Amino acid sequence: MKIGIIGSGNVGGALGTGWSRAGHEVIFSSRNPQSKEMKELVAKAGPRATAAATADAARAADVVLLATPWGAAEQAVRSAGDLKGKVLIDAVNPLLPDLSGLTLGTTTSAGEQVAQWAPGAKVVKAFNTVGANIMADSRFANGRVVLFYCGDDADAKKTVHQLVADLGFEAIDAGPLKQARLLEPFALLWISLAFQGGFGREIGFEFLRR
Amino acid sequence: MKIGIIGSGNVGGALGTGWSRAGHEVIFSSRNPQSKEMKELVAKAGPRATAAATADAARAADVVLLATPWGAAEQAVRSAGDLKGKVLIDAVNPLLPDLSGLTLGTTTSAGEQVAQWAPGAKVVKAFNTVGANIMADSRFANGRVVLFYCGDDADAKKTVHQLVADLGFEAIDAGPLKQARLLEPFALLWISLAFQGGFGREIGFEFLRR
Numbered sequence: 001m002k003i004g005i006i007g008s009g010n011v012g013g014a015l016g017t018g019w020s021r022a023g024h025e026v027i028f029s030s031r032n033p034q035s036k037e038m039k040e041l042v043a044k045a046g047p048r049a050t051a052a053a054t055a056d057a058a059r060a061a062d063v064v065l066l067a068t069p070w071g072a073a074e075q076a077v078r079s080a081g082d083l084k085g086k087v088l089i090d091a092v093n094p095l096l097p098d099l100s101g102l103t104l105g106t107t108t109s110a111g112e113q114v115a116q117w118a119p120g121a122k123v124v125k126a127f128n129t130v131g132a133n134i135m136a137d138s139r140f141a142n143g144r145v146v147l148f149y150c151g152d153d154a155d156a157k158k159t160v161h162q163l164v165a166d167l168g169f170e171a172i173d174a175g176p177l178k179q180a181r182l183l184e185p186f187a188l189l190w191i192s193l194a195f196q197g198g199f200g201r202e203i204g205f206e207f208l209r210r
Numbered sequence: 211m212k213i214g215i216i217g218s219g220n221v222g223g224a225l226g227t228g229w230s231r232a233g234h235e236v237i238f239s240s241r242n243p244q245s246k247e248m249k250e251l252v253a254k255a256g257p258r259a260t261a262a263a264t265a266d267a268a269r270a271a272d273v274v275l276l277a278t279p280w281g282a283a284e285q286a287v288r289s290a291g292d293l294k295g296k297v298l299i300d301a302v303n304p305l306l307p308d309l310s311g312l313t314l315g316t317t318t319s320a321g322e323q324v325a326q327w328a329p330g331a332k333v334v335k336a337f338n339t340v341g342a343n344i345m346a347d348s349r350f351a352n353g354r355v356v357l358f359y360c361g362d363d364a365d366a367k368k369t370v371h372q373l374v375a376d377l378g379f380e381a382i383d384a385g386p387l388k389q390a391r392l393l394e395p396f397a398l399l400w401i402s403l404a405f406q407g408g409f410g411r412e413i414g415f416e417f418l419r420r
Binding site for chain 2: 107139140141142143145146148172173174175179181182183184185186188189192193196197199202203204205206207208209210
């Protein structure tokens with residue numbers, strides 16, 4: 001699969017590197033694709049990874065990951081050009097700068113907002129509920145980390161399901177896109193435990209059944 | 211400890227029964243404390259359980275659990291009388307009748323609203339993130355279910371921590387009361403997985419660390 005990464009920071013970098021190592025073709029992008037950081041990221045991600053301008057990465061890709069800061073997300077989506085028919089994975093959380101809350105309430109979600117900015121795109125909310133360190137390495141000795149996704153397009157969700165599983169998570173379909181109203185607060189719970197709660201970032205949730 | 215249960219349905223019944231069996235004195239209440247259902251509940255909960263009118267249960271208790279439907283919660287709190295200085299555990303989720311969403315967004319929470327209705331009470335949000343069946347029996351063969359709580363009063367939280375642990379959960383402090391804005395959507399995630407997601411109610415989350 002050919003994956004365009006819009007926003008190649010901690011999250012985009014970790015996901016892109018993992019997908020590259022799993023056999024996918026990855027195109028990282030940012031506002032400065034020629035930067036030293038981007039070159040280092042591409043080198044680390046291996047021979048299937050390249051870097052490009054945002055519009056080029058999006059045009060060439062089957063799947064586009066949005067992983068910018070929330071404040072940059074609208075502009076990044078517009079910079080990507082026409083995304084109609086593409087799988088657009090929204091990994092963005094609309095966090096306040098101090099991580100104390102969300103700039104959008106549960107009356108809507110970033111996932112739904114992104115869908116409005118990208119008419120025709122098959123938006124799937126995913127990869128927003130754990131930190132980049134867990135995305136980079138999902139292994140825990142005592143259990144398997146669950147990663148939820150949600151969206152309105154069944155085929156797009158099958159694709160994302162596989163991409164989640166590729167990184168070693170248990171992939172769970174959380175329902176339609178409006179469930180982002182639940183997954184975004186879930187992300188803030190992780191953040192608050194990690195940073196304000198004193199648990200640190202090496203934490204996750206396992207989905208238990210009996 | 212002497213615990214008053216306001217709202218003795220599935221949640222209040224399960225918690226009260228568990229606490230009773232763990233050695234606490236439990237006073238169940240509802241709008242009809244003489245009902246057949248209440249008598250059966252009291253019998254099931256064992257010799258440390260009784261039933262009373264709401265105001266009487268609250269007056270006699272050190273700790274009050276609020277576990278009514280959301281639509282009945284305001285009236286139930288007012289019926290309880292003066293709760294100043296008491297530990298008031300809010301286990302209520304402000305759910306729409308069809309469980310499709312919350313009647314309050316993340317701009318506030320049921321926990322905070324309850325605190326406004328009960329001036330001076332030490333409100334702790336807890337026991338709202340799993341179903342009554344898990345509260346009744348928290349054991350999973352392959353892991354330990356986490357149960358979060360949050361509130362603004364440190365001593366009240368210590369008390370609730372112990373009450374959570376009494377039922378076999380891993381008790382985790384999720385921070386100040388405004389974190390109910392995260393724990394309430396977390397509850398709806400559980401609900402949606404159980405009912406719309408097809409997983410059924412025998413599910414939970416384990417908190418993993420490495």
